[in-house]
Amino acid sequence: MALFLFGTLMDLDVMARVLDRAFHAEELVPARLDGWRRVRALNATYPLLLPDPETAVDGVLFARPSPRDLVRIRHFESEEYEPRAVTVRMQDGRAVAAAVFLALDGVFATDGEPWCLDAWRRHDKAEFLIRCDVWMADCPDLVALGG
Numbered sequence: 402m403a404l405f406l407f408g409t410l411m412d413l414d415v416m417a418r419v420l421d422r423a424f425h426a427e428e429l430v431p432a433r434l435d436g437w438r439r440v441r442a443l444n445a446t447y448p449l450l451l452p453d454p455e456t457a458v459d460g461v462l463f464a465r466p467s468p469r470d471l472v473r474i475r476h477f478e479s480e481e482y483e484p485r486a487v488t489v490r491m492q493d494g495r496a497v498a499a500a501v502f503l504a505l506d507g508v509f510a511t512d513g514e515p516w517c518l519d520a521w522r523r524h525d526k527a528e529f530l531i532r533c534d535v536w537m538a539d540c541p542d543l544v545a546l547g548g
Contacts, residue, residue, distance in 0.1 A: 402471065403499040405434055405489045407460035408448040409529060410474070411518055418533040419477045420470050421540075429461035432489040434501065441516040442509040446525035448516035449482075449504040462489060462499060476540040477533075478502045481509070 406429070409415045416424040438453040450458060466474065475484070482502035489499050521529075 402466070403497060404463040404466060404474065405432060405460055405487060405499040405501040406463055407434065407439055407450060407458050407501065408516065408518075409446075409521065410463075410477075411461050412522065412526065414526070414530060415533060418530060419537060420473050421537065428465070429463055431492055432460055432462040432497070432499075434458045434460060434487060434489050439516050440511045441514045442504070442511055445509065446521060446529055449509050449511065450501070451511070451513075460489075462491070462497065464497075473537065473540055474502075477536060481505060 410419065411429070413424055413426060416428075434450075435457045436452060436454050437450040437458050438456040439448045439458045440451055442449050463470075478484075482504055484500040485503050487499055487501045488496050491497055
């Protein structure tokens with residue numbers, strides 16, 4: 402299952418921590434999700450998507466996550482987000498099926514302010530990486546899950 406990433410998981414260091422493996426830029430391909438906008442979650446440093454038929458969100462497609470990658474990303478997202486099937490547009494115009502993690506109802510409030518990856522990297526990334534290690538510490542092993 403391909404994943405459309407729109408927030409902190411677009412950062413290679415975050416992906417390496419979440420996946421617990423070396424992660425390379427070539428594993429991500431620019432993509433766009435129409436009908437949504439990316440906003441800042443209040444009291445958090447990461448974004449969420451809100452439906453908006455007039456806009457689109459630029460992000461990246463993680464086209465070939467391994468089963469282990471999927472377990473780890475689901476664990477990372479599990480308390481606040483759930484996967485939903487979407488269609489994303491690639492730079493060449495192709496439509497590609499993917500999953501995107503959308504915020505669970507009632508989990509976040511937002512003031513509607515846009516979220517910016519570059520600003521997040523400057524202000525929040527260092528602390529976020531430390532928290533990633535804590536969040537991922539109890540991730541189940543794929544073997545333990547029968548995989």
